[in-house]
Amino acid sequence: MTPTAAAPDTRLRSLLRFDAAACAAFGVLMTAGAVLVERLLGLEPAWAVPLGVYLLGCAVALALVAGYPVPLRGHVIGVVANNAAAAVALAALPFTGLVDLTALGYAVLLGGAALVALFAVLEAQGAKRLTA
Structure with a gap:
């Protein structure tokens, strides 16, 4: 397969869609499954x-950004900033004393923080490749 100019856009768009799907899945779990959570x-x-x-709002925003014919750098930078802030919040929340988490709760929130941080890094790399 020969690399094309569209390849970075395609990878970034796929990453944004995967981020949107993850947000949607966890958003549904947190809202509809609140008792189980x-x-x-x-x-x-x-x-x-x-x-x-x-998270459901983030999923919609990510899907909209991913759906643009040509991803806009400013939109992707907004996604990166949101993900960076969310990663910090998810990593800090278990240690604030505001929530009484189980061991699994600590693992899920800290794992979620790591995943969101990874999305931020990868999406930031994608934003650097955009021309507009």
């Missing part, structure tokens, strides 16, 4: 539901 993770519905709504 509380039981397994220790994250009360008062935290899980707003987090889920935020």
Whole structure:
């Protein structure tokens, strides 16, 4: 396969779509499965539901950015900034004393922070390849 000018856009678009799908999946879990989330993770519905709504909003925004005919650098930089802030918040929350997480809850939030940080790094690399 010969690399083309569209290849970076295609990779970035796929990454944005995967990020959107992950946000949608966890958003649905946090909102519709709030009782289960509380039981397994220790994250009360008062935290899980707003987090889920935020993730669903992120999923829509990511899908819109990924759907542009040509991804715009400014939009992708906004995605990167949001992901960076979310990664910091997810990594910090377990240690604030505001939530009483189970061991699995710590693992899920810290794992989620790592995943979101990875998305931020990869999407930032994609943004650097964009011309507009």
